[in-house]
Amino acid sequence: MHNLRYYFESDNENVNVRVHYLDARDLSAHAYLQTPNQRDDYRFARHDRVVLLDDPALAYYLRQSSRLPSRDVAAIGINNATLLERAHAQGIPLALTTVAIEESAGLARQITNKDALLLLYSATPAGRQLKQQALEHLGEAGWEQITARTWESVYATGLESKDQAILALDAPLMLARHTPASELADYFQQTLDPLFCYAAYLRDYGCVGGAFINVASLAHLVAHRLTHNETLSQSLDVPLELSLSYSLLDQLPPGIDVKVLDIPAFQQIPRWAWLVILGLLLTLISVAGIAWWRLRRKQQFVDLIAHEAEYDALTHLYNRRKILAVLERMMASEKPVWLLYVDLDGFRDINDTLGHAQGDQLLQGFAKLLRSLAKGRANYGRIGGDEFLILCHQKKHALTLAQRLVRELDNPFLIDNQHLTLRCSIGVVTFPQQAENATQLLHCAEVALYAAKSRDEPIALFTEQMRNDQARHTALAQDLERAIDEGGDQLELHIQPIVSLKRQAIVGGEVLLRWRHPVEGSISPGTFIPIAEGSDLILKLNDWVVKQTIQRLAAEALYRDISYLAINISAKQLYARRFAAEASELAKQYGVPSRALSFEMTEHVRLMDITSVQQQILELRDAGFGVALDDFGAGYTSISFLQQIQFSSVKIDRSLTAGLCSDNADTSRHLMQGLLYLGDRLSKQVIIEGVETLAESDLLQNMGADHVQGYYYYRPMPWEDFTRQVKPSLSANAARHPAHRQQH
Known part of the structure; x- marks a missing residue:
């Protein structure tokens, strides 16, 4: 905001231009808009303008606009969709963060060459709202996996895996209350490097790369319009700028293009025009309602078929065809692949004794356990009645996951008021050291699984001797x-x-x-x-x-x-x-x-x-x-x-x-x-x-x-x-x- 004040005043040497700005932190402390005329410092002059810095500020302004003097208002960093629509309706120019987030995420993918994305956000209502918006906009960007964690959790426990590109959505506001920004920056630069962001002020917290909104250039545009008596309600082009650490310049792929976010002009629409538009919309909805409903049902049916083609109907894990396709893709990546073949010992006996209904609940309970342990670290699926596959690129993750799975199964499942205990046997094999293709890999995993069962051990790593032993067995x-x-x-x-x-x-x-x-x-x-x-x-x-x-x-x-x-x-x-x-x-x-x-x-x-x-x-x-x-x-x-x-x-x-x-x-x-x-x-x-x-x-x-x-x-x-x-x-x-x- 200091940039805005500087450019407003420097471009208006003969005019006293003051900026009244409001954000979530200033709302309760100074109440700039609540008492605009009660103190000399905050009385509005001819050229005064108000800049709203975030969602709470815009929401308050919209609620109180009828009680405030008529002044041109600009809003920066608005994330809530409802607020965006209301701001457009009142002709408030907006500098949106959406494109900056998308550009920064794309830049992170191109530089790190990773298809998994981790979003960092603060544990505040605004932070959670920003996370939700980012998930919605980035969900269709082709990422294989998108996860989100708070700054606080990362600062407390670090990262278990560095196989993700990392994008910061806001500053670690909760941490900054008790920890200096320089100390946070040192920690996050060491732990999260490279860390991408969408806002320039996040550089103070260890950010090294991103497509930022150029606040200084935006301030210059607003000040220029003021000095030429132009209204702020006209559209503003919100410029983006590329910002990278020197350490990342060599990693920057060719063809990176810094795009400009264009906010189209949105003029105040008269009430009678709204009534005409509403009437036309109602007519269109009444005519097209049945067609839309049928199209929606058809799409739901298509989505259901697509889901059933890849997911197991009972456990909602990948089915056999899908997990084997994932295995082929992972093997083609030229990275090592660790395969865990899991079989539930005694499940068939429980199923036969207690009935298929309880057996199904037991499988669902195991699937829930597997999902909680492996999510974000491995691919997993059900390939048969009580058999599952887990796929990892790293040996450490594979063996840790196998050990945790065995350990967690010591806790019984509560099914229909009965405590049922499962055990499992796990065969572990790796590609390409022990197999040349998926068929051989699965066969070796089955051999290791059989060895685990015959030795009465929960986990067995494949060896060539096991193949000979299995033939004799x-x-x-x-x-x-x-x-x-x-x-x-x-x-x-x-x-x-x-x-x-x-x-x-x-x-x-x-x-x-x-x-x-x-x-x-x-x-x-x-x-x-x-x-x-x-x-x-x-x-x-x-x-x-x-x-x-x-x-x-x-x-x-x-x-x-x-x-x-x-x-x-x-x-x-x-x-x-x-x-x-x-x-x-x-x-x-x-x-x-x-x-x-x-x-x-x-x-x-x-x-x-x-x-x-x-x-x-x-x-x-x-x-x-x-x-x-x-x-x-x-x-x-x-x-x-x-x-x-x-x-x-x-x-x-x-x-x-x-x-x-x-x-x-x-x-x-x-x-x-x-x-x-x-x-x-x-x-x-x-x-x-x-x-x-x-x-x-x-x-x-x-x-x-x-x-x-x-x-x-x-x-x-x-x-x-x-x-x-x-x-x-x-x-x-x-x-x-x-x-x-x-x-x-």
Whole structure:
């Protein structure tokens, strides 16, 4: 505004010209227009003019114009569309900022060569209004992405990414109240360089480039008209000027053109002319109304079809076709591409158990989570039922996003008053280092995803060894399924006895599966069980083990000599709605009492819907079966989980047993005593795994432990050997003969 005052006075040497200017900050402090004649300093003279500096000033002038002396008024920096129309109607010349914003944004794109734009604005009503106007005008300028942040948030946290051109819409007014402009300029020049602006006064806050309104030239035009007694209501050409830091001159592309914003003349229209125009408009609307409505409906239909062609109808993420097209475009950019292949573990079981309606809500909840984590940093889409793709140009963003996604999924989703917990597996691969085209890239990502599942890890980065492992896993999965379908001749049931220290006898056993491959020989359960867990093959394998166990118990009447046999089942088995009923029917069919069977499951069941877990385990308990929580103490299962779920027994993990005679033995012994006490108070049988030495056995016996299992007593043995061990003639002294003295 000092420029305006200078040029007004310098071009009017023989006339006393004063400028009364008003902006949002001066409105309450000085009230120039509220009391124009009460003080000598502000009385209007012949050549006095009023310049309105922003939206609040113009709004106040329009409200009070009938009470103010008639003086020519000019307005600069008006953003509100309604105010623009009213100013035009009263013949007030305007210097608009819209073109300057568009020019500055275009300049930022040409110099930075970036297709994403970040808008900075102050956290004030005027700042938010300016942001909205900029979003509307720049939304059709071909930017791939436009985001907006306040100066305050950038000053507080900085920028996570510098892959955006940055345009300032106003000054950091809120920050400037407490921080000197020079300090702000130093910070923003270091953090945001290059920073583009549309107003010259923003140079004080670190701006280095933009297409600015030339306020000095504008003042010169107004002063010239005053000295020649010309009215200000005639149109004004608002000049723009290019302003760049020297550091950006070399980056300036050829052909940059500084355009001039022309404000067309807008004369006061008489009232009778408005009435004629209004009548014509009403006639036109009445005739064209139906046609317009039909055209609008047609356009909505076209827009809907276009949206459905690129977006998934359920999650509103990119669909498979669109995300793959984005992948091709990113690969053509000659920048590295990091692809994350995400699969929701256990979703299909939840969908089958609770119904598709809740499954759909769960997918929508996951999509919302993914959108909140990845927006502005990656492209993402749904490619199948529970499978998603995430695409990034930077490794850091890709891995950080994968880790945050896994971490956030620890928080359950609330669906229809039920807390549902999801887990995910993520395969990570990069182009062009690990693939030459999109097809190869997706295949490598699937291989990494499968590796993550088989290792029971949430994230796996692709390696060439994974490709070889997958080929072997696929072959083993086919061979295992064939072995089950052909009757299970390659499969053997082994049993590791469970010993009672108080009775000094074998009281039960844990059923373990062994596979003798016709070509590869004995294959470890640590190899083929995860392969089966990676698909529904685990259900067929569990069914085979349950049926074989019941049949052999019946054939040998073994249930008369022991309390029970424990069978390990997958958490997926609980999602089979009739598992308890089918197991009960099978036991009745062969005449085996249900108390002779106990089903063991790991803490992975805690990731299921708690209501479903309670119902399924309650059905097993009601049918007379035992239900044990395996490997307690090795993971994250809480004591409250034991209170919620009606397990009949708890198996203490071998890692706690191993610490009883270690350097930190006191802590381990206190923990073990606490768990034994807890089991007693909760009326749950406690079985201690991994007892391998006489010292461990004696310690546990002194603590009052009863049921134990481990190599000190017995190693896993074939079913036939176990049968001989538990015959009445041998069982009395069975527990007194450690396994290392026997050849099993």
